Amino acid sequence: MTTPSDLRRALIVGGATLAALPAKALNLWGKKVPQVVELKPMRTVVWRDFLGVNAQFQWFEPAIARKQVERLKALDLNWVRLGLHWMLMEPKEGQFELEAIDRMMALVKDAGLRNITYVVGTPRFASVVAKGDKYEQYFDKFPPKDPVLFAQRMVMLAKRYPQVDVWQAWNEPNILGFWAPKPDPEGYGRLLLASVQGLRATVPSKPIAMAGMAYFSEMAPGNGLMIQKMGELGAFNLDLIIAYHPYTATAEGSEADPRDFVKRVVPAHQWLRSAKVKQIWATEWGWSSYDGPKEEQPIVGEQGQADLTLRRLALMAALDYDRIFLFTLSDLDKRASVRDQHYGLLRENGEPKPVYFALQRFLKICGPRIEPGTPPATVGDKPEGLIGIAWRQPDGQKLWMVWADKPGTLRLKGLAKATLHHPLKGTQRALTAQANGELSLPVDTSLQILSHA
Structure with missing residues (x-):
């Protein structure tokens, strides 16, 4: 197993790069900038290359999944983000259940869609949580005991699914829902390093993304930002795509500061670029149209979802993002929480919601480029x-x-x-x-x- 000192030695060059930056730059998201009136776009945008969606094709019957792809192609979009859950793929060690994933990957390949695919969720046999622990039932939320075993599974998947364009190691390790009992930058770093080493030896031409960090990568109060911590460990030296999930209350900001989205993104991305990060992606963002009860996100309804999505898309297109993925293509069934069931552009039956039509009109007005x-x-x-x-x-x-x-x-x-x-x-x-x-x-x-x- 890789030790923290091994990780630090392997990534020391990237850490030295960060150490050379001004101390004030290390406060990624806190710098104040003047209120936005006219936002000057950073670069040309080609929508089918810039805007993608998360998709859960394996959750649906084949006919509905094909309908979802048709709706996506009607928007002239070409990127999807797919999630593979290790605990479902391998519920018992060595016993794999891959039929639904095989079907999804064939659909994506036949449709000519490009994709980033992440792997997350530890099976019971591999989880670090001890038997008899009061949280044992949440074994999939805990990291694997052996990061190399996780990396081996990523290598197996990379061989099986050559149609994957970008691999992403884990999802949102800065929050307890995906890394219990508490976020651990060095622990995630060991998993990331093992995954990168395995994938680079197997599919050297495929880009690799760091896990998409929840929100702006905040950990528990007072524990800092995980992207910053990973940078200090030297992870930026691995030539990775850096990703996070900027969910906020409104398109322009948070409940605490309704205009803090741009205030956070601009200096943070400047800092990341100064640390030689080549690609910055938002691998999730969006709003649920749920009716409540309230679960963090304000209740906005279907029209509010459409309104917020267009305004945020306009902002993100003008900012320094290389690619963004809306969450998500379709509403989900009751396996998801009440809030998470309603993030889709489409209903469960594949029919469009108001946000789909609004996005379609927006893209038509803009044109492809x-x-x-x-x-x-x-x-x-x-x-x-x-x-x-x-x-x-x-x-x-x-x-x-x-x-x-x-x-x-x-x-x-x-x-x-x-x-x-x-x-x-x-x-x-x-x-x-x-x-x-x-x-x-x-x-x-x-x-x-x-x-x-």
């Missing part, structure tokens, strides 16, 4: 909490994504006419300049897209 653009000139006061993001389509047509905390009116100059799209409602209206040359733009709390020459 958008490039950083220049916002229109404004005159006078702006609605409270205005957010604007300017893009340009390849043919030169300009798009301005805009919304605000409160409805209001913007006065624009230099535009004779424009079209205002409301993808949440599925409406559009023509706008023309007044006699004074100003064009009045009604701003809503939901995202709208102004299209003009």
Whole structure:
């Protein structure tokens, strides 16, 4: 078994890189930045390469799973994130139950979908939890006794499923639901190192992702951020995709600070890039449309889910993410919690929810590719909490994504006419300049897209 000292020696170069950074940079998510008014996109976005979805095809009958794929392809999206649960694949040591996974992987291959696949969940025979422990029934939440055994299973899966594009080692080890009895960066580091060594020896051309950390990688209060801890151990030196799951109460922020999403992401990603991280992915994000009772996330309903998803997508597209995965393609059955049953773009029967139609309209308005653009000139006061993001389509047509905390009116100059799209409602209206040359733009709390020459 790999020891903490072995891990530190193996990853010492990455740790030295971090040690050379300014101390203030190590507070990843706490730096304050001015309130966002106009967010300048970081790079060109090609939606089918940038936006993916989590999918649980193995939970569904083959006909429903195929319908889900058809709905995804109708959005012209091409990436999925798949989860394999070790305790279900190998309930007893050496006895594998892979039929549902084989079927899922064949479906993904036949559909031409690209995928990142993670493995999580320890079988009883491999779990570190002791027999007779009061938490023994939650054995799958505890890490494996031997990280090498987990790595061997990842290698076996990599050989069996060559259609996997990216392997991801574990999921959300910074919270008790996936790493009990408490998060352990060095323990996860041993599992990660063994997995990387095994996969690089077996499928050397396949990228590997660190586990997607829950939220912004916070551990228990006072214990810091797990991404930062992994960096201090030197894990960034393994040339991994760094991933996390920025779930928040609203599209723009948390209940404590309704505008802290951008405030957290911008300095954190700058820090990660300064530590030579090449790829930053959000492998989960989204909102459940559940009716309650409340489980962390505010109750927003189906229309709220659609509204929040579009606004967050607009923000993430403009920020320094290389790829993002919405959670999730379909609602789930009662094997999931009440909240987790309702994150889908689709209902359990494969039929679209309002969030699916809103996303479809958003992507159609944008077109397959958008490039950083220049916002229109404004005159006078702006609605409270205005957010604007300017893009340009390849043919030169300009798009301005805009919304605000409160409805209001913007006065624009230099535009004779424009079209205002409301993808949440599925409406559009023509706008023309007044006699004074100003064009009045009604701003809503939901995202709208102004299209003009």
